[in-house]
Amino acid sequence: MYINQDKLHKLRIDKNWSQDQLATIAGLNIRTIQRLEKGGKASNESLRALASAFEVPSSYLLTEEKEALDYPVNVIKRSVINCYDFSGTIAREHFFWFALFIILTLALAKLISLTTGPLLFQITSLVLFLPWLSTSTKRLRDAGLSPWWQLMILVPVAGVILLLYLLTFPTLKTSD
Template sequence: MRIDTYKLKQLRMSKHWSQEQLATVSGLTVRTIQRIEATGKVSMESAKSLASAFDVEISEMLLEEAKAGTNREQLPIESTIEVIKDSFAQYSKFDGKASRPQYWLFFAFCFVSMAICTLISPALASIAGVLILLPLLAVGSRRLHDAGYSGWWQLFALVPLGIIGVLYMLTLESKKT
């Protein structure tokens, strides 16, 4: 049986649980949680435990047969829109974690939005920049936490060439805690 790993991670992040916390709540081992999130392969007993931990039906977590052949690294449009809406909704939440796809999808949205606003009007670009700044800093802080760094490292973007180090940290894999 295969589980939708993106949905599982999304459920885990919505509760702000680490893999260890999910393991404790579900009664599974941390290694089992890591294996399930990496491969999507799950036994019926483990799927029941996870569904019980999240208080959802097992069918909501299973990978649909139509999606089974697609590459899960490419997020569906609905998920992309949800990530953008979620990033704006959590504009003031600087604690917690955000995955690489979550950060870079939001970053790409901000970049394209600013480019379009700049083409339309510099005044519109200024307004958009002010509106986008806080959510971008918040999701950046959560991304750095996920990579094992403090969100304050974003301040190095203010130093000449400091943005290179910040961008490097933002690209690092999630730190297994």
């Protein structure tokens, strides 16, 4: 179930609670509160704890539009728009939709650059660098790894292969 992040944030602000205070009152981990305010998925226990803390029905906190957000086009759009946000996580399947978008975009830019010169490919690469870095950081964090593993890309062949392998790790299971 997905929590309506706007409602959750508004309820918390209306009560003048910090995320830490809400976590204490609801009996949840502060990282859970942070994840839910960024639009994460909530367990039944977390949903009940938040509803109890705010004294609202559980259904009030839920959103129905999250399914539409999981379409590949929307995942790609969110990854590009939120390229300056290096916090949070991204699911493995969402990451690979975004990676496919990057590969296809760069391939198309390279194909066009064969006739027009290398400038288009270079600009496209620069524009996509920050979203790729941000999304890779979130993916490594989701797999329970340090984002510093991205520095392996600096090692010519083995580093790229190792980084791609690390990006395929499953989501780290955390308890709410």
